[in-house]
Every structure is written in C-alpha cells, then in structure tokens.
Amino acid sequence: MEIVFILSQPAVPENIGASARALKTMGFSQLRLINTTAHTDKQARILAHGSTELLRNALLFDDLGSATADCDLVIGTSAKPRHHRETLYPPTQLKELIQSQQLQRVAIVFGSEKHGLSNSELECCDILTSIPLATSYPSLNLSQAVMLYAYELSTMPLPAVDNNQYSPTTTDGQLKSLQRKLAVQAEDIGISSNDKVFVWAKEKVATLGQREIGFLHFINDKITNNKKQ
Incomplete structure (x- = not known):
C-alpha cells in the first residue's frame, strides 16, 4: 500500500x-x-x-x-x-x-x-x-x-517508492467498486449522489473493514441478480 x-x-x-x-x-x-x-x-x-x-x-x-x-x-x-x-x-x-x-x-x-x-x-x-x-x-x-x-x-508498513507513480486506469479496489454499486442502487430508488443520505452512506462504507465490505458486495450482487430475473 x-x-x-x-x-x-x-x-x-x-x-x-x-x-x-x-x-x-x-x-x-x-x-x-x-x-x-x-x-x-x-x-x-x-x-x-x-x-x-x-x-x-x-x-x-x-x-x-x-x-x-x-x-x-x-x-x-x-x-x-x-x-x-x-x-x-x-x-x-x-x-x-x-x-x-x-x-x-x-x-x-x-x-x-x-x-x-x-x-x-x-x-x-x-x-x-x-x-x-x-x-x-x-x-x-x-x-x-x-x-x-x-x-x-509513519509507523505503518509501507513499500519503498523511489518516484511518484500515477495510474488512473488502475482497476477499482473493493471499496471503490462497492461505492459505484451503491450509487447505481441509490439511483434506482431515486436517491442522487448529492443527497445527504447517499453522502452519509458513502462515508460510512469507507470506514468498514474488509470483511464487512465483502459482505455488502455479496448482498448487492444478490439484489442485482434478482432484478435481472
């Protein structure tokens, strides 16, 4: 990291x-x-x-x-x-x-x-x-x-980096991917990205641990698949 x-x-x-x-x-x-x-x-x-x-x-x-x-x-x-x-x-x-x-x-x-x-x-x-x-x-x-x-x-274990690196095409990590999924679900029920409730949800998701984020991915994917059926 x-x-x-x-x-x-x-x-x-x-x-x-x-x-x-x-x-x-x-x-x-x-x-x-x-x-x-x-x-x-x-x-x-x-x-x-x-x-x-x-x-x-x-x-x-x-x-x-x-x-x-x-x-x-x-x-x-x-x-x-x-x-x-x-x-x-x-x-x-x-x-x-x-x-x-x-x-x-x-x-x-x-x-x-x-x-x-x-x-x-x-x-x-x-x-x-x-x-x-x-x-x-x-x-x-x-x-x-x-x-x-x-x-x-400074006490966090970090890799040695000689130069700045920038890769805007990097594949989304689990957190960013989940936030994008939530944005789609919110839009489907009439909640825009500017609404206070969505801003609050985005903020809370960013503080979750890896296990909780994985669970929300699972739930979201289930909801999405049910919509397609």
Missing part, C-alpha cells in the same frame, strides 16, 4: 517546501500538487532543505478528481464539519481505519491556506479528518498539519 499527500492550490512556497521536508523526514516520497506553480519558487526549495527531490518529482494536476483517480481511499482534511459529513476522524484513528482494508493507494488531501478544501473537492473525499485543537485560533498552518499527519502514519 502507498500513501500520497496532496496539496490543493497551495499559495505559499515556504509551506510547500516545509511540507516536502516533513514528508521525507517521516519516510514518505509521494507529493501531488493541484493548480499551483509555487513549488518552483526559490523559497520552496530553501525550506525543502534536503528534500528538494520531492518538489522536482511532484505530480501536477488541474483538479482533485484527476489527482485521486488512482486512489482507493481519499481522506480530506477539514477544520470543522462540512458538507453533510457526520464524522471528522482525528489523525490518531486513521492508521487503524486504513489497515482494516485492502487498499493499494490512499490519498491525504490538504486544502489551500486561505479557504481549505472547496465543496466540490469535499465531494471527492470518502471521509474527512480534523486535528483536535485546544483553541480554534490560531490554527496550524499547512506544513504543520502535513507534518502531524505524516508522523501519525
């Missing part, structure tokens, strides 16, 4: 450089950037000290959908509950959640310094996570948040 860190529209070069440094110190090497050129700034390279290869090898995308097309689980970071989401998972719970499933690639997504993740970006995320803070202000800056998540996930 691989973990990729995605920064969406970061505007401050120093934050990108410091994030790259934080990732390397924690053993990660996959950085993806959305709609930015700030990583090419000299200040980004200075703050990346010893990890400039992460900046050079960072994969660039125009939107979050394309940046996560090859990811089995997309975890978005948020400072508060948003977009009809029931739960914000703390960083300390993510490792157990990720390890409960058979995943090839997991994305941890961070929004811009000013606005965080947009509503359309939140729709791309399977679950949301938030760092518990003693005070709501001042909040952590982008690179500090990246460092905290990288630290929490």
Whole structure:
C-alpha cells in the first residue's frame, strides 16, 4: 500500500517546501500538487532543505478528481464539519481505519491556506479528518498539519517508492467498486449522489473493514441478480 499527500492550490512556497521536508523526514516520497506553480519558487526549495527531490518529482494536476483517480481511499482534511459529513476522524484513528482494508493507494488531501478544501473537492473525499485543537485560533498552518499527519502514519508498513507513480486506469479496489454499486442502487430508488443520505452512506462504507465490505458486495450482487430475473 502507498500513501500520497496532496496539496490543493497551495499559495505559499515556504509551506510547500516545509511540507516536502516533513514528508521525507517521516519516510514518505509521494507529493501531488493541484493548480499551483509555487513549488518552483526559490523559497520552496530553501525550506525543502534536503528534500528538494520531492518538489522536482511532484505530480501536477488541474483538479482533485484527476489527482485521486488512482486512489482507493481519499481522506480530506477539514477544520470543522462540512458538507453533510457526520464524522471528522482525528489523525490518531486513521492508521487503524486504513489497515482494516485492502487498499493499494490512499490519498491525504490538504486544502489551500486561505479557504481549505472547496465543496466540490469535499465531494471527492470518502471521509474527512480534523486535528483536535485546544483553541480554534490560531490554527496550524499547512506544513504543520502535513507534518502531524505524516508522523501519525509513519509507523505503518509501507513499500519503498523511489518516484511518484500515477495510474488512473488502475482497476477499482473493493471499496471503490462497492461505492459505484451503491450509487447505481441509490439511483434506482431515486436517491442522487448529492443527497445527504447517499453522502452519509458513502462515508460510512469507507470506514468498514474488509470483511464487512465483502459482505455488502455479496448482498448487492444478490439484489442485482434478482432484478435481472
């Protein structure tokens, strides 16, 4: 399994450089950037000290959908509950959640310094996570948040990856496949992907273990086969 860190529209070069440094110190090497050129700034390279290869090898995308097309689980970071989401998972719970499933690639997504993740970006995320803070202000800056998540996930057994890899045609894993099946079933009974109940269901499915996901595949396939008879 691989973990990729995605920064969406970061505007401050120093934050990108410091994030790259934080990732390397924690053993990660996959950085993806959305709609930015700030990583090419000299200040980004200075703050990346010893990890400039992460900046050079960072994969660039125009939107979050394309940046996560090859990811089995997309975890978005948020400072508060948003977009009809029931739960914000703390960083300390993510490792157990990720390890409960058979995943090839997991994305941890961070929004811009000013606005965080947009509503359309939140729709791309399977679950949301938030760092518990003693005070709501001042909040952590982008690179500090990246460092905290990288630290929490650094003890997970991960394969050595020399360079970023991107394969948008990768076959769906069990989780993504189940979510697609649920979308079809929901549409059949008049529930759209924008309805709160579907967003809630998608979020809950993403937190299930492999055995539960397999069981839901079995039930869904039975329902589908009965419809065809």
